[in-house]
Amino acid sequence: MSQSLVLQLQQLRQQLEQYSYQYYVLDQPTVPDSEYDRLFQQLQRIEAEHPELISSTSPTQRVGAKPLAKFSQVQHQIPMLSLDNAFDDESFFAFTKRIADSLDSSAEFSFCSEPKLDGLAVSIRYENGELVQAATRGDGSTGENITTNVKTIRAIPLRLQGDVPEVLEVRGEVFMPLAGFNAMNDAAAKAGQKIFANPRNAAAGSLRQLDAKITAQRPLMFYAYGIGEVIDSNKKLATDSHYQQLMQLKQWGMPICPEVRQVKGSQAALDYYQHIMQQRDSLAYEIDGVVIKVDSLAQQQALGFVARAPRWAVAFKFPAQEMLTKLLAVEFQV
Ligand code: NAD
Numbered sequence: 001m002s003q004s005l006v007l008q009l010q011q012l013r014q015q016l017e018q019y020s021y022q023y024y025v026l027d028q029p030t031v032p033d034s035e036y037d038r039l040f041q042q043l044q045r046i047e048a049e050h051p052e053l054i055s056s057t058s059p060t061q062r063v064g065a066k067p068l069a070k071f072s073q074v075q076h077q078i079p080m081l082s083l084d085n086a087f088d089d090e091s092f093f094a095f096t097k098r099i100a101d102s103l104d105s106s107a108e109f110s111f112c113s114e115p116k117l118d119g120l121a122v123s124i125r126y127e128n129g130e131l132v133q134a135a136t137r138g139d140g141s142t143g144e145n146i147t148t149n150v151k152t153i154r155a156i157p158l159r160l161q162g163d164v165p166e167v168l169e170v171r172g173e174v175f176m177p178l179a180g181f182n183a184m185n186d187a188a189a190k191a192g193q194k195i196f197a198n199p200r201n202a203a204a205g206s207l208r209q210l211d212a213k214i215t216a217q218r219p220l221m222f223y224a225y226g227i228g229e230v231i232d233s234n235k236k237l238a239t240d241s242h243y244q245q246l247m248q249l250k251q252w253g254m255p256i257c258p259e260v261r262q263v264k265g266s267q268a269a270l271d272y273y274q275h276i277m278q279q280r281d282s283l284a285y286e287i288d289g290v291v292i293k294v295d296s297l298a299q300q301q302a303l304g305f306v307a308r309a310p311r312w313a314v315a316f317k318f319p320a321q322e323m324l325t326k327l328l329a330v331e332f333q334v
Contacts, residue, residue, distance in 0.1 A: 005046070009053060012043045016059040024065035027205040029197070033288070034320030037085070061307040063140030070210060071144035074135035078228040080121055080171065081140060082308045083291060083315040089270065092292070095314040096266040099294060102303055102311065108265035110295040112243040113272040114225055115259050115287040116315050119175025119203040123228050124150060126168045129160040136208070140308070149207055150174070152216035157253040164252055165236050169228030172254070176203040177285045180219025199286045221285070224254040242295050259283075262295060273316050280318065289317035 019036050023029040029036075040059065047054045054061065063082045067073055086092040099109065121137040134150035135143035150156060153174065160168070176184075176199040184202065185195040196202035206218035227245060230237060239245055243262040250256045259276060263269050269292045276290050294300055294312040303311040 005050070006053070009043070009046060012039060012046075013058055016040060016043065020059065020065045025068055027201055027208065029201065032320070037087075037317075037320075056307075063308045064137050065139060067136065067138035067142055067144040068208065071146065071208070073138075074123075074133065074143045074145045076123060076135070076138075076141055076143060076228065078169070079140045080123060080137040080143065080228070081305060081310055083116075083313055084306075084309045086314050086316045087319075092270065092273075092314065092316050093266065095292075096269075099299075099303060099312065103299060109299070110241075110243075111263050111269045112241075112246070112293045112295045113261050113263050113269055114291045114293070115257055115276055115283070116289040116291045116317070117173040117175050117223060117225075117257065118198075118200045118286045118288045119173040120200070120207065121171065122146070122150060122174050122207075122222075124156065124170045124172075125229075126160055126164065126170065128166060129164045131156070131158045144208065146207060148212040149209060149215040152212055153220045153222055155222050155255045160252040160254075162252055163234075163236055165230050165232035165234075167229060167231035168237075169230065170224045170249060170254055171226045171228050172222055172224035174203055174207055174220055174222050175199060175285055176206065176219060177221050179284065184219065222255055223257040224249050225257070225260075225291070240297050242293055242297060242300070245297075277318055287318075289315050291315050 016036070016039055019029070019031060019039075023036070043058070044060050047058065047060055063080065084095070086095055096109070100106065123135050123137070123143065124131060125133040125135075131151065132147075133145065134147045135145055137143055151158060178199060181196070181199040181202055188195050196205065202218070203220060206215055206220060209215050224246065226242070227237075227249070232238075237245065237248060239248065241262070243260070246256050246260060259279070261272060263272055273290050273292075276287070280287060292314050294303065300310065300312040305311060
C-alpha cells in the first residue's frame with residue numbers, strides 16, 4: 001500500500017469531518033454542498049478500490065455528526081439514516097439494478113417518489129396521539145432534544161386525529177419556505193443584521209435555538225416522509241406500501257408534501273425526476289433532488305441497510321446550482 005494513498009485518505013477524511021462539524025453542529029458551512037459531495041465521492045471511490053482501508057470512523061460509514069452538548073440527548077430506537085446519492089441516470093439505473101439483483105426479481109418495482117426537501121431531519125414521537133418528544137437526527141443514533149422548539153411549528157399537530165397507534169414516531173423534514181426565508185433576510189438586511197446563507201441553513205439555525213421564543217418567530221414548515229418506532233397492537237397502520245403509510249399519516253393530521261407520487265418502474269421514476277426538476281423553480285420551498293424509495297415495506301425490509309443508508313432508497317440529486325465563489329461571498333449566521 002502506498003504511503004501517499006494512506007495520507008490522501010487521512011486528509012480527505014479530516015477535511016470532510018471538519019466540513020461536517022461546521023455544517024451539522026455549528027450550522028455554519030464554509031463550502032457549498034457540491035464541494036462536500038465531490039470530496040465525499042472521491043473518498044467513496046478510493047475506499048471502493050481499496051476496501052481494506054475502510055474504517056468504521058470514515059465519513060462514508062457515518063451519519064451526520066454528534067449532537068451539540070447544549071441540548072439534552074435522545075437515543076433513537078430505530079436509527080435515523082442518511083441516503084445514498086445518484087447524480088445521473090447511469091447511477092440511478094445502477095441503483096435499480098442493484099435492488100433487482102438483490103431481490104432476484106425481474107418485475108418492475110413500485111416506487112414512492114418524493115421531492116428531496118432541503119432542511120433538517122427530525123423525529124417526532126406521539127404517545128397515544130400526543131406529541132411527547134422531538135429530536136434531530138444527530139449522528140443517527142443520538143439526536144438533540146428539541147421538543148419545545150418543534151412544538152412552536154404550527155404545521156405540526158400537538159395531537160393526532162383519529163384512531164392512532166399507541167406509539168408513533170413520525171419522521172420528516174423541517175424546512176423554511178422561500179417566501180418566509182426571503183422576507184426574513186430582507187428584514188435582517190434592512191436592520192443591518194447578518195443574513196442566512198440559504199433556507200436549509202436558516203431552518204437548522206432556527207430550530208436548534210436554546211430559546212424556543214426565537215424559533216417561534218421563524219417561518220418554519222414540516223413535511224413527514226416516513227416513520228420510526230411504532231407500537232401498534234391494533235394494526236392501525238396496516239399496509240405494505242410506504243406511499244399508503246404517508247397517506248395514513250396525512251389522515252391523522254401530519255402534513256405530507258403534495259408532490260409525493262407512487263410510480264411503477266424505473267422509467268416512470270426517471271420521468272418523475274425530470275418533472276420535478278422542471279417544477280423546481282415554481283415550488284414554494286427549496287429542494288436539491290428527489291428521493292426514490294422502493295414502495296413495498298416487505299421489499300424494503302428484505303433489502304435492509306448498509307452502514308449509513310437504506311438499500312431501498314436513493315437521493316437522486318439535481319445538478320449543482322451553487323458556485324463556491326458565490327457561497328463564500330455570503331456571510332453566515334448561526
Ligand atoms: P442528505 O441530505 O443527502 O440525505 C438524507 C436526508 O435527506 C435525510 O436525513 C432527510 O433529512 C432528507 N430528506 C429530504 N427529503 C426526504 C424524503 N422525501 N425522504 C427521506 N429523506 C429526505 O444526507 P446527509 O447525510 O444529511 O448529508 C449530506 C448532505 O449534506 C449533502 O448534500 C452534503 O453536500 C451536505 N453537507 C454539506 C456540508 C458542507 O460543508 N457544505 C457538510 C456536510 C454535509
